[in-house]
Amino acid sequence: MNRRTIFILIASALLFASCEKAFLRNPEQSPSAVFDYLWQRVDLQYALFDVKGIDWDSVRNRYAPQVGDDISDDSLFRVLANMLNSLNDGHVNIISPFDVSRSEEVFLQTYGHRNIEPNVVTLNYLGPHYHSAGGFAYNTLRGDSVLYIRYSSFSNSASTATLNNILKRYPDAAGVVFDIRQNGGGSVENIWNILALMPAKHAHLYTSQIKSGPAHDDFSVAEKVYSPFSNGDYEPYRKPFVVLTDRGSYSASSFFALCAKSYDNMLLMGDTTGGGLGLPNGGELPNGWTYRFPITRTLAPDGKNYENGVPPDSVVLISPTATAQGIDNVIESAADVILGSR
Amino acid sequence: MQHNSNSTAIKHPIHINPRLAAFVACLLCLAAADAQSLGHPRFSLTLGNAAGYGVSRDLGTSPRVYDALSVGQSVAFNAETVDWTFSGLFAARGILSTSKIKHLLKNGSYSGYGGSAEVGIAARRRVWQNNEASWSIAVGGGLSNYTYIGYAPKFMNASFSLSDLFQPDIIFRVQYDLPNSNSLAVLPGWFSAYASISLAPFGLAYRPGFSFIDNYTGARDQKDYLFSSYRTSFAWLPHLATELGVRFNLRSGNRIALAYRWDYRSSHGSGDWQYDEVNHQLLLEFNILLKK
Numbered sequence: 001m002n003r004r005t006i007f008i009l010i011a012s013a014l015l016f017a018s019c020e021k022a023f024l025r026n027p028e029q030s031p032s033a034v035f036d037y038l039w040q041r042v043d044l045q046y047a048l049f050d051v052k053g054i055d056w057d058s059v060r061n062r063y064a065p066q067v068g069d070d071i072s073d074d075s076l077f078r079v080l081a082n083m084l085n086s087l088n089d090g091h092v093n094i095i096s097p098f099d100v101s102r103s104e105e106v107f108l109q110t111y112g113h114r115n116i117e118p119n120v121v122t123l124n125y126l127g128p129h130y131h132s133a134g135g136f137a138y139n140t141l142r143g144d145s146v147l148y149i150r151y152s153s154f155s156n157s158a159s160t161a162t163l164n165n166i167l168k169r170y171p172d173a174a175g176v177v178f179d180i181r182q183n184g185g186g187s188v189e190n191i192w193n194i195l196a197l198m199p200a201k202h203a204h205l206y207t208s209q210i211k212s213g214p215a216h217d218d219f220s221v222a223e224k225v226y227s228p229f230s231n232g233d234y235e236p237y238r239k240p241f242v243v244l245t246d247r248g249s250y251s252a253s254s255f256f257a258l259c260a261k262s263y264d265n266m267l268l269m270g271d272t273t274g275g276g277l278g279l280p281n282g283g284e285l286p287n288g289w290t291y292r293f294p295i296t297r298t299l300a301p302d303g304k305n306y307e308n309g310v311p312p313d314s315v316v317l318i319s320p321t322a323t324a325q326g327i328d329n330v331i332e333s334a335a336d337v338i339l340g341s342r
Numbered sequence: 343m344q345h346n347s348n349s350t351a352i353k354h355p356i357h358i359n360p361r362l363a364a365f366v367a368c369l370l371c372l373a374a375a376d377a378q379s380l381g382h383p384r385f386s387l388t389l390g391n392a393a394g395y396g397v398s399r400d401l402g403t404s405p406r407v408y409d410a411l412s413v414g415q416s417v418a419f420n421a422e423t424v425d426w427t428f429s430g431l432f433a434a435r436g437i438l439s440t441s442k443i444k445h446l447l448k449n450g451s452y453s454g455y456g457g458s459a460e461v462g463i464a465a466r467r468r469v470w471q472n473n474e475a476s477w478s479i480a481v482g483g484g485l486s487n488y489t490y491i492g493y494a495p496k497f498m499n500a501s502f503s504l505s506d507l508f509q510p511d512i513i514f515r516v517q518y519d520l521p522n523s524n525s526l527a528v529l530p531g532w533f534s535a536y537a538s539i540s541l542a543p544f545g546l547a548y549r550p551g552f553s554f555i556d557n558y559t560g561a562r563d564q565k566d567y568l569f570s571s572y573r574t575s576f577a578w579l580p581h582l583a584t585e586l587g588v589r590f591n592l593r594s595g596n597r598i599a600l601a602y603r604w605d606y607r608s609s610h611g612s613g614d615w616q617y618d619e620v621n622h623q624l625l626l627e628f629n630i631l632l633k634k
Contacts, residue, residue, distance in 0.1 A: 024397050024618055027405040037405065212573075284404035 027286040031076045034287050035067045038080055038094070042087075047209075047278055047297045049216045051305045052088060056216075059086045077101070077289075084293070090184075090250050091280040092293040106250070106274060115246030115271040115330060116181040117323045124326050126150060134162035135190075140170060146335045147173040154186030154252035160193045164234045167197070175240035175338035177331055181270060185251025192228045195259060199236040203227040203262040206255075207299045208279075219297065227262065240341050241266045242334040245312060250274035257310040258300060269316055269334050272309035383423045384595075385633040390416035390433070392603070394623030398439060398456070400492065400503055402549070402615040408439040410456070412621055420629070425468045427480070433460045455493055462486030466513055476519040484511045486542075488581070488607065490617060505609050505617035507580050509545030513538060534589040545580035547609035549573055549617070577610035587625070597629035 027033065039060050049056055063083045067076065077094070081101035084092045090106035125148055130139045135156025138149040147170045151158065167176070205227055209219040243260050245253065245268060254273040260266040278294025285291060299305055314333070322329040392414035399407045416433035437456035464484030471478040485508075492503045515538040550573075587601025603625055609617040 024399055024407045024620055026407045283402065284406060286405050288406070 029286045030069050031067050031071045032064075032069055034076065034285050034289075035064060035080065035083075037286055038291060039064075039083065041283065041291070042084070042293060044214050045211050045281065045295045046087065046293050047211045047219070047295050048087070048089065048307055051297065051307045054086060059083055074098070080289075084291075087293065089278070089294065090274065090276050091278055092291075094285075094289060094291045096289045106276075110182070110184070110248040110250065110274060113247040113271065114182060115318045116179075116244075116248075117318065117328065118182070120323055120326055120328050121150065121179070121331070125328060125331055131166075133166055134159055136163065136166060138166055140173065141177070141331070141335050142339065144170065144172065145174050146177060146338050147175070148177045148179065148331065150179045151183060152180075153183055154180075154188070154190045154256070156186070156190075158190035158193050160196045160234060163194060164197055167237055173239070175242065175341070176237075177242050177244065177334040177338070179244040179331070180249050180253045180256065181244050181246040181330075182248035183250075183253040184248065185253055185276065188252050188255060191252060191256045191259060194256070195263075196228045197234055197237045198227070198241070198263050199238055199265060201227060204301045205259045205262050206277075206301065208296050209299075211295045222299070227259070238265055240338045242337055243268050244270045244330055244334060245273045245310070246271040247274045247309070251276040254306070254310050255298070257312075258298070258306060261310075261313075262301065267314065267337065268310070268312040269314045269337070270312050270330050271315065271317060272311045273306075275307050275309040277305075277307050383421060383633075384631065386420045386422070386597075387630045387632055388416070388418040388420060388429075388627055389630070390414070390418070390625055390627040392416070392435070392623045392625045394603075394621045396437075396605075396619060396621035396623075398437065398617075398619040400505070400617050403503055408454075410437045410439045410619070410621070412437045412623070414623070427464075427466045427482070429464045429484070431460070431462045431464065431484075431486070434458070435460075456490060457492075458488060458490040460486055460488045462511065464511065464513060466515060478517050478519070480513075480515040480517065482513040482515070484513065485509070486511055486581075490619070503617075504548075504550055506548040507542075507545045507577070507607065507609055508548075509542035509577075509580050511540050511542045511581065513540045515539075532591050532593075534591065536585075536587055536589065538585045540581070540583045540585075541579065542581035543579060545577045545609075547575050547577045547580065547611055547617075549575075549609065549611060549615045573611070573615065575609075575611040577608065580608055580610065582606045585625075589629075595631035597627075599625070599627040599629065601625040601627070 027037070039056075043056055046056075060083075063079055066079045071079070073096070077096050077099055080094050081099075084094055084101060085104055088103055088105040090103050090110075092101075092103060094101045125141065126137055126139050130137050132138070135153065135158050136149050136151055138147065140146065141148050147167070149166065203226060205225050207222045207224050209222050212218050212220040241260075241263070243257060243266060245257050249257060250273065254276050257268055257273050258277065260268055277298035279296040280292040281295040282290060282292030297305060297307065314337070316330045316333045319327075319329045322332075392412070394412045394414075396410045396412060397407050398410045399405070412435050414433060414435035416431060418429045418431040421428045435458050437458070439454050439456060462484050463486075464482055466480040466482030468478050468480045488507045488509070490503075490505045515536055517534055517536040519534045520532060583603060583605040585601050585603045587599050589597050589599040591597050601624070603621075603623045605619075605621045605623065607617075607619045609615075
């Protein structure tokens with residue numbers, strides 16, 4: 001072994017130190033590259049093409065010609081947003097430093113098919129002396145015989161202990177009207193906190209699958225999700241628990257509605273939820289903008305996919321006449337059911 | 343979000359395989375037996391400190407390459423004879439990643455944190471020595487597990503990613519020692535210089551079915567998916583490292599080493615889930631003699 005050989009070995013050690021640019025390079029950031037990258041990410045990972053009946057290839061053919069390399073950031077954002085809008089999915093967004101895209105259809109169905117008049121609820125059902133704890137606003141109806149709880153967002157805290165305290169405060173109430181109309185979702189953890197108070201049983205609530213391959217129908221093994229247990233700390237609530245929903249009940253609200261179908265004392269009333277049962281995932285584009293879209297699909301125990309909305313057990317639509325009189329006929333119908341069940 | 347590199351939001355357990363431990367114990371016994379006929383074995387502890395700059399990328403979350411500042415700590419237990427060196431290593435490193443380092447230096451802004459841990463065992467054998475010039479070449483191998491967990495709060499509420507590599511390493515080392523009058527002594531003269539190349543020709547890479555959690559909408563389900571929908575792949579050349587260093591062998595039997603290390607690691611895999619990291623590091627190591 002001579003010194004020349006050893007020198008070559010040492011030089012080899014140094015050589016690699018200059019080669020990292022070959023290993024890691026920033027991606028091309030042209031508008032067309034960004035477009036192609038986003039289209040491909042959705043094609044590979046979006047979980048809901050089939051249930052929504054979307055031809056993603058034709059979407060590409062429609063929008064790719066609109067992207068030239070001299071396009072402005074604003075125009076590129078608009079093209080990408082329009083492309084994603086084809087998915088009709090409230091969990092699909094592209095985020096730039098100057099704007100966030102959203103689904104036009106979900107926006108219109110949320111605000112255009114509202115099955116609640118917030119002022120009527122606030123003035124005549126919660127009133128100036130309403131109570132609040134955690135994320136819940138509540139009061140009683142029909143002479144304290146029905147407990148009304150308004151939960152406006154699953155982003156708000158919904159601890160088991162807080163809800164239990166509320167329920168224990170009205171031991172003579174015949175049941176609960178739990179209002180999640182126009183509740184756009186939030187943390188799924190709050191679903192389990194609420195359901196922990198319901199009568200415990202090993203109920204199959206839903207099945208979830210994650211996208212696991214490049215084909216549109218490549219999914220992982222189904223994961224069954226079962227009802228939570230309260231570990232004995234709380235007395236289960238066995239009285240009627242009527243959940244009010246509408247098209248603005250999205251994401252976690254839809255999950256909650258789907259879970260409610262597995263509980264004997266829970267009843268869904270109102271309008272079909274907005275859907276949004278896919279869990280979002282996302283990433284970053286070559287130009288630094290970020291995106292998200294669902295990569296899971298959720299199936300009911302009977303195998304149905306309620307991505308487009310969970311139907312209520314009892315359809316009750318708001319009456320303009322009743323609203324004009326300061327009456328929320330959906331809440332009144334729920335109270336009738338609770339009191340009729342005594 | 344920048345590709346996820348962020349501090350450890352969830353601790354990842356480090357498992358020591360009992361079979362590996364038994365394997366190391368056998369090698370140590372062999373070395374001890376070997377040492378009895380060739381001189382005194384040397385047991386030592388190496389404490390390493392590293393600081394460096396590099397770049398990293400986590401495909402599947404972002405195609406972008408991010409600058410990374412890294413610091414690291416390592417602990418290795420070594421058993422040396424004249425011809426053999428056995429080591430058990432634990433190393434941990436933290437990374438701050440940002441789109442441009444100057445932003446980090448200017449106002450402390452950052453895009454994310456990453457943390458990695460490595461556990462490994464290695465064995466090297468001196469295969470050639472020129473007693474006159476004190477050159478030696480050693481070859482060896484080892485097994486290591488490298489886990490990277492990233493967390494980026496900037497990215498859509500939160501982002502989380504995990505990459506794991508299990509790999510065998512092949513190590514080549516060239517060393518020059520000032521000659522020692524006792525050719526059978528484990529300790530060389532007061533100065534050594536060395537160059538080494540370590541490569542893992544293949545490895546087993548693990549990645550979950552997704553590399554991002556929108557923790558705003560559902561933590562429980564996605565935590566479940568993290569460990570139930572993982573994918574593994576057989577990765578070629580997941581790790582390549584070169585090191586140039588000088589070592590001062592103190593009269594007390596302890597050693598101090600200063601080295602430059604270039605380190606490249608990749609999980610490979612399909613195009614949408616690949617983790618790459620390149621680091622330039624300066625190492626300062628203290629080798630403490632435990633038993634001679």
